[in-house]
Amino acid sequence: MYRSWMPSFLRPDFTWPRPMQSTICEVTPKLPHVPGKIKRRACGIFHEVLYRLSGWYCSWCDIPFDANIVQLPFGLVLKWTDRTSIEEAVAMHMARAAGMPVPKVLTCGEHPYAPFNRVFSILMTRLPGIALENSDDLLHVELEDPWLSELKKCVTSMRTWSSPHAQRICSVLGTSLRSTRVPNHIMGPFTDEEELHDYLLSPASGHGFNTTADYNQALAQATKIRKYSHEITFTHGDFKAHNILVGDDGHLSAFLDWESAGWYPEYWDFTTASRYGKNSWWAQVALWVGGERYDDELACDIALNSLTVDSYIAF
Template identity: 50%
Template sequence: MEFSHNLQMHALPQASPYIIRRFWGIIHKRLLKFSKFYCHWSGAQFSNQIMQLPFGLVLKWSDGTRVEEVLAMEAARKAGMPVPCVICYGEHPDSPHALVSILMTRLPGHELGTVYETLDAAEQETILQEMDAYISSMRKWKSPWGEQRICSLSGTSIRSVRVPFHSMGPFDTEDQMNDYLLYPQGYHESYYDNEPDFLNLKKRVDVLFSDKHDIVYTHGDLKHHNIMVHDGHVSGFIDWESAGWYPEYWDFTTALRYQDEGFWWYDFVVKLGGHRYLVYKEAERALTSLTVDSYAW
């Protein structure tokens, strides 16, 4: 897919009927078995979450994959982003932790994290500019659910590994989201043993929660392993399971909160726009300390 500067969101994609998803779910179960045979025959490594198939296809069937991820992928691809083409997606009501499987095209290239330091300065700058265009453009998308609602593309709950119980919302206001993010603080009982430490963590979190933010469309999992590069350009922006409308800081502080400042990815994210939210880094770390026990699967 060629790089485009016209990255506007089109009409919201609609989910296929449930009976169609059930049909494809049955087919995908057969493809899982076929992938084992194919990988053994071809020498490819088999994964029970991202299954390799011939003809440039992969089958994703992993914990937390939902219809919302499919719709986010379709919206991003229609907007001109380098996202896999969804062939079909199946539903599996008998598999509660992996309800949906997605058959999609395989993108060329390698994960940015594995090749970044082998790229020359011009290629690194090109990739930065392309990612900036993708992220900046989708942050301008207008939500059909209202300017303050925090939700998935389709208006439903958001899935994220960095929120309590890996799911939140939808919320009508940012304050509602803040309350939800903080309510598991009592689970981390060790902090109650030293009240000054607990109060200090709460004070640090208040730096983030006392500000009001624009709600913007967000990938939700901005990591270097979710960016594919090929021939000096971004060839893939993948893993949209956490996408939705979030407070503007979300992607950047999620990527930076525990990142070593000496690592190239830290500087990359700062240049992408993370510099505007560095003031929240300690608040994010404090929030994690207060609520980490709620992040279990």
């Protein structure tokens, strides 16, 4: 329980709402100015002070301390993980500039000597809402509006953006992509889709199969992905239920965790959402917002997962 006399702006449930905009930009937002290394290092020192402050703050408010998503007063959150990057901050800025309900990036910090590869942090605003959860329930579209239609508007709009990197598969800055779907959780950049598929298929192994025939069947299915040609579109990269917050009014209140965002083949978000549960509630959401076109790609992706999961699941 929070202390009764505590001002609302000091409480850990204080937020800075970013209402869903009526129109989401369908033209690629301009890249923001990226702060220089000296400024990022200075902000990193400031973030380290906030990190220590959060331990005291969480104890004072009687809430758990989270070393990755660091809770602060005044409606602020410090994200500091081994996956946080300048690319994530830029992607968040672009999505927010387009009109999506995304936290506002305040400062970016660099930590060159931090352990466990926690070399970057982002100070941002906290948004309201409750995170969605996946389940085995059926999706009833009429019961999920308005947030479901608003999510579809976000996904559809950002898929119309034109990449400044031509057919390259890369982050918003043209650099490597971060994804939990690959070894070491980092890949690329790739010059084209063929190079991406070469990389994804390279760790294929028969380790998890009972027979050689089963392995060959899965490999044949996975390699069918090479037959299809796709547009390269702006992609969230980690399109999961827990990254979507819905407010008490039923509206989409936050679209979170842009650490994997970048330019991918158009199917990537939808197969990411469905590969571990094709008939789950969240997979039905992915189908409704645009994934119904990618059944063939999903079959390839599921086969690919069975061939390569040993290469990244331990990381």
